[in-house]
Amino acid sequence: MAETACKSDPADAILQWLAADPDDDLASELDDARAHFAAFANPAGAAGRAQDSAAVLEQFAARALDVCGRLRPLLLNAALPLPRELHVVAGGLVELLCEVASAFRRVEARREPRWLRLNRPAGEMAAAQAFVLLSEAYTVLAMSGAPVPDGFWRMAHACGGMATGNALEGEAAAQRLFLYRRMLSVAVAQPESLTPRESSWLFDYLDSSAMLAQLSHAPIEPSAAAYWIDLSGDAPPVATSRRPPPAAPTLCYFSPAPLVQRAREHIERLETRLMNTELSSLELDGELLVPDVLDLPLGLTPAEILSLLRRLRDRWAMPLVREQPRRQHRYTVQVCVGLRAVWELGRRELGRRELGRGALEAARVAEWMVLNESPGGYAIMSVSGAEGSVSAGVVVALRRDAAEPWAVCIVRWVRSDDPNRLELGLQMMSLSFASILLGFRGSEVRAAVPGLMLPAMPPVRRNAVILAPTGTCTSRRFVFVREGPSLYVAQGRALGLDMQTASVEMFQFETDPYAL
Numbered sequence: 001m002a003e004t005a006c007k008s009d010p011a012d013a014i015l016q017w018l019a020a021d022p023d024d025d026l027a028s029e030l031d032d033a034r035a036h037f038a039a040f041a042n043p044a045g046a047a048g049r050a051q052d053s054a055a056v057l058e059q060f061a062a063r064a065l066d067v068c069g070r071l072r073p074l075l076l077n078a079a080l081p082l083p084r085e086l087h088v089v090a091g092g093l094v095e096l097l098c099e100v101a102s103a104f105r106r107v108e109a110r111r112e113p114r115w116l117r118l119n120r121p122a123g124e125m126a127a128a129q130a131f132v133l134l135s136e137a138y139t140v141l142a143m144s145g146a147p148v149p150d151g152f153w154r155m156a157h158a159c160g161g162m163a164t165g166n167a168l169e170g171e172a173a174a175q176r177l178f179l180y181r182r183m184l185s186v187a188v189a190q191p192e193s194l195t196p197r198e199s200s201w202l203f204d205y206l207d208s209s210a211m212l213a214q215l216s217h218a219p220i221e222p223s224a225a226a227y228w229i230d231l232s233g234d235a236p237p238v239a240t241s242r243r244p245p246p247a248a249p250t251l252c253y254f255s256p257a258p259l260v261q262r263a264r265e266h267i268e269r270l271e272t273r274l275m276n277t278e279l280s281s282l283e284l285d286g287e288l289l290v291p292d293v294l295d296l297p298l299g300l301t302p303a304e305i306l307s308l309l310r311r312l313r314d315r316w317a318m319p320l321v322r323e324q325p326r327r328q329h330r331y332t333v334q335v336c337v338g339l340r341a342v343w344e345l346g347r348r349e350l351g352r353r354e355l356g357r358g359a360l361e362a363a364r365v366a367e368w369m370v371l372n373e374s375p376g377g378y379a380i381m382s383v384s385g386a387e388g389s390v391s392a393g394v395v396v397a398l399r400r401d402a403a404e405p406w407a408v409c410i411v412r413w414v415r416s417d418d419p420n421r422l423e424l425g426l427q428m429m430s431l432s433f434a435s436i437l438l439g440f441r442g443s444e445v446r447a448a449v450p451g452l453m454l455p456a457m458p459p460v461r462r463n464a465v466i467l468a469p470t471g472t473c474t475s476r477r478f479v480f481v482r483e484g485p486s487l488y489v490a491q492g493r494a495l496g497l498d499m500q501t502a503s504v505e506m507f508q509f510e511t512d513p514y515a516l
Contacts, residue, residue: 010039018059022066027085030092033063037096041103054126057103061133064096068136075143075196076299079389081382082144084419090144097137101155104130128172131159131179138183142191142199145416154234156183162215162252163231182210184254187236188227189315192413192425195391195502197299198308204297212258219245219253225318226255239319256316263313266296270306303471307500326372326379331400333380335368339395339469339504343450345406346435347483368398371423377409382422390414393501395452395467396426397433408433408454408467410501429467429506430454438468438480438492453482454506463508465498470505473497477512 014036023029037060040053071093074086082090107126134156141148157163160180161173185206191199220226227237228245229252237254238245245251296305336345341364371379378398392414397406409426416422432455437448451468466480473494482488495508 097133101130101133124172143196157231181213182206214255220255336397342397377427393503440478
């Protein structure tokens with residue numbers, strides 16, 4: 001029906017659609033929005049006959065943002081690859097947001113000539129509106145694990161306000177610089193290594209701190225922690241430590257280092273609060289923070305916030321530099337995803353399969369393709385359609401064939417530009433493992449928790465480590481059971497967390513010779 005209306009009178013059909021209530025079905029709403037906007041953006045069509053095209057453009061932006069507001073909750077707990085319907089909606093929404101943002105950029109360009117300086121505030125407002133849409137598009141991209149489309153960073157740099165070379169003034173200009181700093185801060189934090197909930201929380205967290213980040217046309221010291229940006233290019237910030245900046249007049253520099261101190265303060269306050277909570281036996285760790293606690297956004301548990309802030313602190317303090325060369329390869333491997341699935345895999349190797357778990361376990365081992373590898377890890381791609389769910393921070397077991405032992409890895413990043421295609425970056429943790437059950441003193445969890453025991457790997461780590469679900473390590477002492485030819489039961493003493501993600505945590509331990 002919308003298509004028929006567009007053919008008969010596009011301008012009237014557009015105005016009628018904008019005046020109507022949004023469709024409850026996201027896919028239908030998005031399809032209608034894109035069809036009407038295509039007619040509106042046609043120079044020979046409705047846009048030329050609209051009495052106030054700028055006002056109509058603002059209404060399109062409002063409808064696109066409404067779809068975004070309804071889609072983001074659906075992405076919060078989604079694992080990759082996204083279901084096809086959700087993937088199509090997310091991709092279509094990003095395209096619409098970028099198209100409307102580009103239209104706002106054209107409005108700004110029409111008001112830029114010197115003889116129209118009186119309209120400069122309106123041009124600034126158009127640029128700010130464009131960046132709001134780009135920012136929402138980047139949020140959807142981060143939460144859905146999708147790569148940024150061609151031209152995205154070029155438009156972001158143009159809207160960010162640094163490309164003009166002149167000092168920006170006014171509320172709209174300040175909003176542009178804030179959104180630009182926030183986008184850059186997220187980009188250097190590697191959003192592909194975060195879960196959708198973590199990405200959403202990060203954007204909210206930066207609402208109150210993004211302006212602390214440094215953005216300048218002059219090089220920023222220390223250069224080892226800084227990034228350079230080619231404002232005429234189509235690329236995200238580049239770490240100076242990875243590649244020196246070229247000799248170009250269109251460069252600006254960015255540093256998230258001031259955000260590190262803010263993250264440290266929140267980490268210290270949160271650690272103190274959790275310690276006091278543990279001592280007073282209050283159950284806080286599994287509940288969401290109330291709004292007035294530490295002035296932090298809602299959406300994650302205290303343990304999840306602490307884990308994320310520690311990772312953000314490290315990434316903002318110093319860019320990651322690849323220390324080991326990658327080698328291109330093309331060969332298939334067997335992959336098992338998830339700590340519980342890998343734990344069951346270890347039990348099956350011992351011939352102690354749980355009742356009813358055999359068929360489930362067989363279904364969790366799939367064939368993937370290695371794209372490249374280094375001594376520290378792999379990049380792999382699904383080859384037979386990705387099944388199940390994957391998110392950054394989960395455990396993966398991998399081997400080339402049945403004659404080799406299972407290696408244990410952590411998913412460092414996830415990318416998905418198609419519902420049937422998934423790419424993972426894996427960090428090698430161990431070339432072998434043992435499935436164990438463990439329980440911590442004073443834990444609220446009554447049943448034993450499954451975990452993976454990884455051997456010591458000098459000089460990387462001096463002691464054996466345990467991988468367990470995040471939040472398992474609640475005290476120093478614990479008991480673990482390892483099955484094998486003979487049953488082994490011992491008391492261990494945790495030596496501190498080595499790593500924590502949204503899904504798992506890894507801590508070194510030693511067997512306690514003075515078991516209580």
